[in-house]
């Protein structure tokens with residue numbers, strides 16, 4: 001356990017474990033993956049999946065918190081853009097709700113634990 005990392009990280013692609021975003025984006029881009037054993041983190045490490053969390057309150061790695069915050073903000077913008085597209089898989093209202101969800105997560109990641 002010499003190289004044991006005490007921090008909890010976020011997975012680099014925060015959308016993968018977010019079911020709502022995953023379904024939305026998969027419906028659009030056709031990409032859904034199974035959860036892997038190890039994952040790339042927002043701070044550039046590769047750690048067991050168990051050492052990551054999608055809950056802002058659980059993530060102790062500062063670089064990952066910043067990464068996740070940026071990812072959630074970007075995702076919120078992407079989803080709002082999707083909702084405004086003709087023939088979108090979701091209405092503007094639904095898109096707004098999901099975007100709000102991600103903005104809220106971004107806010108919690110910026111609270112510093």
Ligand SMILES: [Zn+2]
Nearest residue numbers: 009043061064
């Ligand atoms: Zn990290």
